[in-house]
Amino acid sequence: MTEKTALTPSTHTTPPARFSHGVRKGNILQVAGQVGFLPAEEGRPPTPAGPTLREQTLQTLANVKAILEEGGASWDDVVMIRVYLTDVAHFAELNDIYDAYFEAQALTQPPAARTTVYVGLPAGLLVEIDALAVLG
Amino acid sequence: MTEKTALTPSTHTTPPARFSHGVRKGNILQVAGQVGFLPAEEGRPPTPAGPTLREQTLQTLANVKAILEEGGASWDDVVMIRVYLTDVAHFAELNDIYDAYFEAQALTQPPAARTTVYVGLPAGLLVEIDALAVLG
Amino acid sequence: MTEKTALTPSTHTTPPARFSHGVRKGNILQVAGQVGFLPAEEGRPPTPAGPTLREQTLQTLANVKAILEEGGASWDDVVMIRVYLTDVAHFAELNDIYDAYFEAQALTQPPAARTTVYVGLPAGLLVEIDALAVLG
Numbered sequence: 001m002t003e004k005t006a007l008t009p010s011t012h013t014t015p016p017a018r019f020s021h022g023v024r025k026g027n028i029l030q031v032a033g034q035v036g037f038l039p040a041e042e043g044r045p046p047t048p049a050g051p052t053l054r055e056q057t058l059q060t061l062a063n064v065k066a067i068l069e070e071g072g073a074s075w076d077d078v079v080m081i082r083v084y085l086t087d088v089a090h091f092a093e094l095n096d097i098y099d100a101y102f103e104a105q106a107l108t109q110p111p112a113a114r115t116t117v118y119v120g121l122p123a124g125l126l127v128e129i130d131a132l133a134v135l136g
Numbered sequence: 137m138t139e140k141t142a143l144t145p146s147t148h149t150t151p152p153a154r155f156s157h158g159v160r161k162g163n164i165l166q167v168a169g170q171v172g173f174l175p176a177e178e179g180r181p182p183t184p185a186g187p188t189l190r191e192q193t194l195q196t197l198a199n200v201k202a203i204l205e206e207g208g209a210s211w212d213d214v215v216m217i218r219v220y221l222t223d224v225a226h227f228a229e230l231n232d233i234y235d236a237y238f239e240a241q242a243l244t245q246p247p248a249a250r251t252t253v254y255v256g257l258p259a260g261l262l263v264e265i266d267a268l269a270v271l272g
Numbered sequence: 273m274t275e276k277t278a279l280t281p282s283t284h285t286t287p288p289a290r291f292s293h294g295v296r297k298g299n300i301l302q303v304a305g306q307v308g309f310l311p312a313e314e315g316r317p318p319t320p321a322g323p324t325l326r327e328q329t330l331q332t333l334a335n336v337k338a339i340l341e342e343g344g345a346s347w348d349d350v351v352m353i354r355v356y357l358t359d360v361a362h363f364a365e366l367n368d369i370y371d372a373y374f375e376a377q378a379l380t381q382p383p384a385a386r387t388t389v390y391v392g393l394p395a396g397l398l399v400e401i402d403a404l405a406v407l408g
Binding site: 019119 | 163212213215216217223224227230231234235238239245246247248249250252255268270272
């Protein structure tokens, strides 16, 4: 049986329930829904990077990337990114932030597919992102 | 060509449209969005296990599990669980139910990744869950 | 390393951000969230097929299919379809449209699994659909 490995970057806060921040099984790597929490600090509850969409999106993408790297993957391996926003009015700004971020990542492969929908999120959170990667 | 197999536990109500409760193709098993409907009974329309989040979540997880098992998989094979709630206020209770459920499942592998978002669902339904598993 | 290929049907409008309409890596093909935009025309902004759920759903499904075919896949390879609607009241009509569409596709394999949830979408759009396929 192929082992399923939990991917838990040291920077990450403990999940609020019995799930993994990411898992890898064989060549499939799934990143759980990430939000814009800053790197974990002992004794501090999970804290968003800031109130703005920009701060939260950049931190969220950094959190996704940390999990990919923990599993031996990179953005180049990602086939799907799911973006959950809370407000349709954030779409254009999200795209600006997203494009600049990925331009700076210097991908060597085509960008992932993406679905963006507008949902409810816990108070104070403006964006949640998860990702599916295929390695190898 | 690898065959795609529909996974249809005998306990399940007929899907309301032309989709499968679960499918397996090769080592990939996808469970469709499940809700808290009780096992099907001839002549009875789909009926939630109860009005509460607890009743519906436990029935939903049982429904997901039945599909996994129909496809020769178990919770240990699941890499991603998507939880759709209707109310942010349900998050803490969902986590309590979720944790107790998975503690009782005696997993031998790390728990799956998870994304939880808050959406609309048909009247009377408080939770919907789907899952992606990688076998082998 | 297995190459990741972007799937970009000539009929499609340019994505509004740095993502691909679809990607294939190895035997996994992921279609990004599609909406009911008509085939791209030089100088015309993305334009929905019409204001109704029927027009948009049929165009959306055609858009998903074009990406599948661009990647050498068909509906028979699809294991999961995610349907995002904006209004619970559209569920029955969506199912009617969906069933008639897939009946006409003459699938030789069981239908894909599906999750349907109700979210916000940009103004004027009533439905968004993405899909995961496993080839081979």
